[in-house]
Amino acid sequence: MEGNMQIKKESTGSELLRRFKYNKSAVFGLIIVLFMVFCAVTADIIAPNDPYPSPPVLANKLKPGFWNDNGAEGMPLGSDGLGRCVLSRIIYGARVSLTAGFVAVAIAMILGIAFGVLSGYFGGWVDAVIMRIVDVMFAFPALLLAIVIVTVVGQGLEKAMIAIGIVYSPQMARIIRSSVLYIKEMEYIELQKAIGSSHWRIILRHVIPNSIAPVIVYGTLMLATAILDCAALGFLGLGAQPPTPEWGAMLSNSYSYIVSGAWWAATFPGIAILLSVLGLNLLGDGLRDILDPRLKQ
Amino acid sequence: MKWYITKRLLMLIPVLLGASILVFSLIHLAPGDPARTIAGEHASIQTIERIQEKYGLNKPLPTQYWIWLKQALQGDFGRSIVSNEYVSKEIWHRFPNTVELTLLAMFIAIVVGVIAGIVSASRQYSFLDYGFMGVALFGVSMPVFWLGIMLMMIFGVYLRWFPIGGRISIMIPFTRITGFYLLDSVIAGNWEAFISALRHLILPAVALGTIPMATVARVTRSSMLEVLRQDFIRTERAKGLSERLVIYKHAVRNALIPVVTVIGLNFGLLLAGAILTETVFSWPGLGRYVVKAVQMRDYPAVQGCVLFFAFIFVIVNLITDIIYVYIDPRIKYQ
Numbered sequence: 315m316e317g318n319m320q321i322k323k324e325s326t327g328s329e330l331l332r333r334f335k336y337n338k339s340a341v342f343g344l345i346i347v348l349f350m351v352f353c354a355v356t357a358d359i360i361a362p363n364d365p366y367p368s369p370p371v372l373a374n375k376l377k378p379g380f381w382n383d384n385g386a387e388g389m390p391l392g393s394d395g396l397g398r399c400v401l402s403r404i405i406y407g408a409r410v411s412l413t414a415g416f417v418a419v420a421i422a423m424i425l426g427i428a429f430g431v432l433s434g435y436f437g438g439w440v441d442a443v444i445m446r447i448v449d450v451m452f453a454f455p456a457l458l459l460a461i462v463i464v465t466v467v468g469q470g471l472e473k474a475m476i477a478i479g480i481v482y483s484p485q486m487a488r489i490i491r492s493s494v495l496y497i498k499e500m501e502y503i504e505l506q507k508a509i510g511s512s513h514w515r516i517i518l519r520h521v522i523p524n525s526i527a528p529v530i531v532y533g534t535l536m537l538a539t540a541i542l543d544c545a546a547l548g549f550l551g552l553g554a555q556p557p558t559p560e561w562g563a564m565l566s567n568s569y570s571y572i573v574s575g576a577w578w579a580a581t582f583p584g585i586a587i588l589l590s591v592l593g594l595n596l597l598g599d600g601l602r603d604i605l606d607p608r609l610k611q
Numbered sequence: 612m613k614w615y616i617t618k619r620l621l622m623l624i625p626v627l628l629g630a631s632i633l634v635f636s637l638i639h640l641a642p643g644d645p646a647r648t649i650a651g652e653h654a655s656i657q658t659i660e661r662i663q664e665k666y667g668l669n670k671p672l673p674t675q676y677w678i679w680l681k682q683a684l685q686g687d688f689g690r691s692i693v694s695n696e697y698v699s700k701e702i703w704h705r706f707p708n709t710v711e712l713t714l715l716a717m718f719i720a721i722v723v724g725v726i727a728g729i730v731s732a733s734r735q736y737s738f739l740d741y742g743f744m745g746v747a748l749f750g751v752s753m754p755v756f757w758l759g760i761m762l763m764m765i766f767g768v769y770l771r772w773f774p775i776g777g778r779i780s781i782m783i784p785f786t787r788i789t790g791f792y793l794l795d796s797v798i799a800g801n802w803e804a805f806i807s808a809l810r811h812l813i814l815p816a817v818a819l820g821t822i823p824m825a826t827v828a829r830v831t832r833s834s835m836l837e838v839l840r841q842d843f844i845r846t847e848r849a850k851g852l853s854e855r856l857v858i859y860k861h862a863v864r865n866a867l868i869p870v871v872t873v874i875g876l877n878f879g880l881l882l883a884g885a886i887l888t889e890t891v892f893s894w895p896g897l898g899r900y901v902v903k904a905v906q907m908r909d910y911p912a913v914q915g916c917v918l919f920f921a922f923i924f925v926i927v928n929l930i931t932d933i934i935y936v937y938i939d940p941r942i943k944y945q
Contacts, residue, residue: 453630454630465905581761
């Protein structure tokens with residue numbers, strides 16, 4: 315994929331928008347993502363119940379939802395092991411999971427852009443040192459490295475976001491670097507150097523803005539995996555801690571109940587993860603097709 | 612080719628050295644005194660000092676690293692704080708289970724993924740094509756631990772076709788030879804154990820294999836479509852070869868090159884997926900051990916396992932690169 319990062323210069327905003335509208339899967343992805351964002355933003359209004367009533371109403375424990383006549387009243391997707399409304403927790407969970415994914419990707423982008431630009435623009439020993447560190451980080455499966463970092467800095471949602479941001483940054487750094495390597499050979503950069511612009515000015519005004527397209531595409535796709543990995547850490551008990559309604563943690567707290575027949579508490583949070591990731595994947599693939607038409611079949 | 616492999620192997624040394632420094636320093640940056648963790652909350656200062664002495668925790672960090680590295684190179688990662696067993700022994704005891712799981716998962720992923728990809732491409736825009744690709748799209752977006760739970764629920768709890776966890780039924784006597792349950796039961800001629808071990812293996816392997824399966828199917832399809840549009844395929848068709856021969860003899864061979872890369876990349880991801888799958892299915896493998904070690908703050912075990920994982924990961928990636936160069940003569944290796 316490297317080397318295909320530059321976008322066509324003649325692309326205007328309206329042309330991009332037109333291409334986007336004709337890309338059915340991208341539009342579908344965007345709709346799913348917007349729906350999730352809507353749930354996250356309006357959770358206080360649309361959630362039918364309190365996601366963590368205190369004290370918990372244990373009489374409502376593990377009641378089925380709308381599909382059963384004896385279902386819990388006012389809880390369409392049933393209740394979990396502590397009698398809490400599964401639907402409300404999923405809606406609040408959108409807030410938690412989307413924020414977590416977003417923060418993780420933001421951290422990865424900031425670190426990745428900083429190191430990628432330094433590496434690509436200055437080259438030489440700066441490049442060598444940064445790329446060796448990147449190589450070392452690539453020697454670990456991302457989730458495993460995140461687990462190790464969480465072990466060190468401690469468990470919890472914030473720490474899980476930071477850990478995932480850190481382990482994703484090498485990928486971003488490599489993408490940015492290859493794009494910077496290309497851009498810095500362009501004539502307009504040479505011009506800037508000739509008129510005596512400082513390195514920082516060239517980097518901030520010219521190099522970064524021109525290498526941003528791949529960042530958007532990979533950022534979207536990365537958001538999908540970040541949500542998955544945050545949920546995975548939550549599932550392992552290393553991410554969000556109870557009673558936070560985080561999808562992965564909800565799954566891990568309720569999957570032991572499937573043996574007793576209470577399938578809903580573990581099923582629906584997973585569907586929420588699946589849908590968000592699916593939406594982001596569709597949107598990311600679509601954006602790639604639009605921003606880089608040469609990759610399109 | 613030999614030179615290329617040698618060079619790549621030599622390049623692994625600094626990477627693994629860096630990985631060992633990273634793992635070691637991360638663990639030692641952790642807040643809290645490991646000696647206190649070992650001794651327990653109410654230990655006296657004398658006990659803690661004795662433990663520091665025993666584990667070499669009172670020495671300066673670079674010295675500790677050097678000692679640890681020297682031992683690690685000899686396959687000794689120290690003793691687990693929790694079980695007091697050698698970490699290397701714990702790893703070797705569990706590693707075969709992870710290998711069996713990942714290999715079967717990858718096998719399922721490759722066979723089903725490649726077939727689905729070929730069928731989809733040769734019948735582009737057909738009902739089958741849309742069906743396979745729709746499933747594949749869901750497959751790449753699925754959290755592996757959730758899929759595991761769903762499979763366990765449907766095929767384990769409701770249909771009772773498969774056991775819901777563990778490696779083998781505890782009712783069956785089993786003698787450990789190599790540590791690979793399937794292999795050992797065949798060697799011993801213990802078919803009852805073989806069936807039980809296989810039945811325990813199927814659900815986790817399907818769960819773990821689904822994501823790479825979906826990726827393999829998608830890549831196979833797009834690569835096949837690419838190849839089918841090329842001139843030599845048109846020539847084959849013009850020569851009057853049957854469509855079956857064109858696809859299976861000529862197109863597939865050329866289309867599988869990018870698939871190999873994807874398979875290699877996914878092998879690495881499988882290791883991460885194994886951590887989750889093993890946790891769901893109480894699978895006695897390395898992934899579950901890492902999670903337990905992390906939860907118990909068993910630092911020697913975490914260090915050993917993570918470094919071992921990194922070692923396997925880079926080796927698998929290297930093998931992929933070599934196979935890639937080997938099967939595609941168009942790629943130059945310097």
